[in-house]
Amino acid sequence: ANGGGGGRSGSIVAPPLLTQDEDFQKIDVNPPKGTRDFPPEDMRLRNWLFNHFKEVSRLFGYEEVDFPVLETEALFLRKAGEEIRDQLYCFEDRGNRRVALRPELTPSLARLVIQKGKSVSLPLKWFAVGQCWRYERMTRGRRREHYQWNMDIIGVPQVTAEAELISSIVTFFKRIGITASDVGFKVSSRKVLQELLTKYGVTEDMFGRVCIIIDKIEKIPIDEIKKELGFTGISEDAIEQLLQVLSVKSLDDLEDILGGAGEAIADLKQLFSLAEKFGYSEWIQFDASVVRGLAYYTGIVFEGFDRKGKLRAICGGGRYDRLLSTYGGDDIPACGFGFGDAVIVELLKEKDLLPELGQEVENIVCALDKDLQGAAATVATALRDKGQTVDLVLESKPLKWVFKRAARVNARRLVLVGKTEWEDGSVSVKVLSSGEQFQVKLSDLE
Numbered sequence: 001a002n003g004g005g006g007g008r009s010g011s012i013v014a015p016p017l018l019t020q021d022e023d024f025q026k027i028d029v030n031p032p033k034g035t036r037d038f039p040p041e042d043m044r045l046r047n048w049l050f051n052h053f054k055e056v057s058r059l060f061g062y063e064e065v066d067f068p069v070l071e072t073e074a075l076f077l078r079k080a081g082e083e084i085r086d087q088l089y090c091f092e093d094r095g096n097r098r099v100a101l102r103p104e105l106t107p108s109l110a111r112l113v114i115q116k117g118k119s120v121s122l123p124l125k126w127f128a129v130g131q132c133w134r135y136e137r138m139t140r141g142r143r144r145e146h147y148q149w150n151m152d153i154i155g156v157p158q159v160t161a162e163a164e165l166i167s168s169i170v171t172f173f174k175r176i177g178i179t180a181s182d183v184g185f186k187v188s189s190r191k192v193l194q195e196l197l198t199k200y201g202v203t204e205d206m207f208g209r210v211c212i213i214i215d216k217i218e219k220i221p222i223d224e225i226k227k228e229l230g231f232t233g234i235s236e237d238a239i240e241q242l243l244q245v246l247s248v249k250s251l252d253d254l255e256d257i258l259g260g261a262g263e264a265i266a267d268l269k270q271l272f273s274l275a276e277k278f279g280y281s282e283w284i285q286f287d288a289s290v291v292r293g294l295a296y297y298t299g300i301v302f303e304g305f306d307r308k309g310k311l312r313a314i315c316g317g318g319r320y321d322r323l324l325s326t327y328g329g330d331d332i333p334a335c336g337f338g339f340g341d342a343v344i345v346e347l348l349k350e351k352d353l354l355p356e357l358g359q360e361v362e363n364i365v366c367a368l369d370k371d372l373q374g375a376a377a378t379v380a381t382a383l384r385d386k387g388q389t390v391d392l393v394l395e396s397k398p399l400k401w402v403f404k405r406a407a408r409v410n411a412r413r414l415v416l417v418g419k420t421e422w423e424d425g426s427v428s429v430k431v432l433s434s435g436e437q438f439q440v441k442l443s444d445l446e
């Protein structure tokens with residue numbers, strides 16, 4: 001075996017073939033740090049969750065899309081100091097290209113919309129469920145991948161778009177047994193900050209950075225927040241005023257501060273009015289401190305939270321009217337949300353709402369002797385052609401073993417192919433719940 005990469009032509013140097021003793025190297029059977037396997041019982045829960053994500057999306061008339069997990073790094077190189085940027089899973093590929101495992105789906109969605117350009121008619125209503133990545137020093141032992149459900153509306157400037165997105169998440173929660181007593185949505189608008197910062201003379205290019213600092217308000221000491229805000233050029237007095245406004249908990253109080261002429265108040269009033277019409281008023285509350293941790297939001301922002309305050313944000317989203325133009329696309333308004341697969345499972349555990357999802361199969365088919373293995377295959381195929389699920393016993397096994405497996409795979413029926421019955425074109429069927437047993441012609445088996 002070639003012990004090295006030497007003597008190979010071409011620019012790419014392939015890794016050396018394994019030398020003889022390396023062929024039998026014991027490997028670590030665990031998945032890479034921060035990643036998960038999905039053995040059957042976990043995959044059943046994941047499919048249950050994702051099916052609800054996708055069924056709700058289709059209920060709302062959205063079309064499914066997907067994108068490569070691997071993107072050019074440039075798609076995510078925003079300069080606002082976001083955690084998502086600091087933890088980018090980026091590297092240089094074998095063609096010396098700077099690439100990254102996507103940390104979120106929205107930039108890819110924006111890229112595809114721009115790519116499609118005039119070939120798609122607006123508005124677009126798209127959804128996706130995709131794996132997203134971050135590279136975090138494992139000091140904190142946190143995961144490096146999760147799956148995110150996204151729904152996005154492209155091309156609708158009105159707040160009806162955000163109102164519909166929140167309605168879709170409420171629909172999802174209701175389907176899995178979560179109520180407005182369990183979770184709520186904190187809603188605000190970045191236009192609140194925009195109007196305040198303009199008043200304080202903060203330039204537009206600082207807006208994203210200020211939002212990212214404010215988003216950390218409950219995560220780091222307030223003095224650190226004030227210090228970081230100071231670096232953006234906001235005066236100490238303005239910082240005090242700003243933090244004061246962000247503690248406001250009612251739209252009326254906010255209106256008293258901002259005045260009723262601005263877009264922030266108009267948008268929020270419209271959203272709360274629409275919430276009434278969609279029937280989810282009890283799920284949402286105004287909270288001026290909500291800014292979300294992504295620099296590209298420009299208007300309404302919202303996040304789902306557990307009312308017991310034990311968990312991290314369940315989901316979050318908002319309006320991002322400038323993102324497409326920052327990628328060189330047209331100025332197309334957009335809004336959307338991301339909903340991760342981790343916190344929701346913790347919430348379901350908390351509420352004892354995890355579904356019981358055992359394996360299920362309708363039939364286990366078994367030949368009573370090895371000469372009938374072919375006959376058993378015929379029986380299995382006949383049942384499968386009728387849409388019946390079949391676990392076919394593939395080797396000669398004692399009946400005791402077959403009954404044990406039938407119980408383990410939770411089979412409804414045991415179909416036995418025996419010599420005498422098969423000569424008559426029949427099989428023996430045992431309904432495992434009742435013990436009822438009968439002979440039936442294969443042609444009549446259903």
Ligand SMILES: Nc1ccc(Br)nc1
Nearest residue numbers: 103133134143145146
């Ligand atoms: N953005 C992001 C990606 C992966 C995980 Br786990 N958390 C956040």
